[in-house]
Amino acid sequence: SLLLDGKIAVISGAASLRGIGMATARMFAAQGAKVAILDLDETAASEAAAQLGEGHRGYACNVTDKESCVAAVGRVVAEFGGIDILINNAGITQPVKTLDIDPASWDRILDVNLRGVLYLSQAVLPHLQKRGGGSIACMSSVSAQRGGGILGGPHYSAAKAGVLGLAKAMAREFGIDGIRVNCVTPGLIQTDINAGKISPEKTTEILAGIPLNRLGEPKDVAGAFLFLASDLSSYITGAVIDVNGGMLI
Ligand code: NAD
Numbered sequence: 030s031l032l033l034d035g036k037i038a039v040i041s042g043a044a045s046l047r048g049i050g051m052a053t054a055r056m057f058a059a060q061g062a063k064v065a066i067l068d069l070d071e072t073a074a075s076e077a078a079a080q081l082g083e084g085h086r087g088y089a090c091n092v093t094d095k096e097s098c099v100a101a102v103g104r105v106v107a108e109f110g111g112i113d114i115l116i117n118n119a120g121i122t123q124p125v126k127t128l129d130i131d132p133a134s135w136d137r138i139l140d141v142n143l144r145g146v147l148y149l150s151q152a153v154l155p156h157l158q159k160r161g162g163g164s165i166a167c168m169s170s171v172s173a174q175r176g177g178g179i180l181g182g183p184h185y186s187a188a189k190a191g192v193l194g195l196a197k198a199m200a201r202e203f204g205i206d207g208i209r210v211n212c213v214t215p216g217l218i219q220t221d222i223n224a225g226k227i228s229p230e231k232t233t234e235i236l237a238g239i240p241l242n243r244l245g246e247p248k249d250v251a252g253a254f255l256f257l258a259s260d261l262s263s264y265i266t267g268a269v270i271d272v273n274g275g276m277l278i
Pocket of ligand 1: 045069122
């Protein structure tokens, strides 16, 4: 049987067609979920949802804006009847060094990657409680673990490390409600966030540090989200799954 049969899943930052969010949406839809794609632009989100087939929807949502999160989640619940799964995937990066981080760039990176996880979770959690349980999975990064990724700056590392702490705190607080909260920490995944930004020489250098000897694909991360969203992970909460080809071994 299908792993997410009849489940209602909200995925943020999933309108980018080659992104991790959309790959996750595709896998979830194939496993029987009804998917609500949340992203900055309603048209882009709706067009992405249409690619999943019948019964999936796209909604405008800026995760840095609490009211926008509440409004989008309200529309999802009105149209789908509830929520079982939240994937906090929306994120942005900026490849700068510590001394180049100005207040505005710090705020921007922290707002989308960290505050956004709080706001969208706050909007969804009461609905998971109403269902008697659910699963939240949050997007962190190997940048949080290594103190720097390939393209993320120190503020990005800080934000993604913050996601780990926030997710574990929510896992502790909402376990009693049957709500599990986990994280994934991807390595370098080929999406628009880094497309064309890494030279062939740099790629060779990066691959030397990856035992599986390839960059990640969005579906590699989607598989981890599927595991965390489904009952296969029913006794797993507060966990962090590395999806990095062995980069940290
Ligand atoms: P992507 O750029 O394709 O996807 C990011 C999506 O987030 C876009 O659709 C964008 O419109 C959306 N978004 C940006 N700001 C938003 C906001 N304020 N509100 C709602 N949506 C917003 O890139 P991706 O690589 O698929 O990134 C997905 C997530 O994975 C991000 O959180 C990123 O930091 C994380 N990540 C990526 C990699 C990688 O190597 N690609 C590695 C580790 C973690």
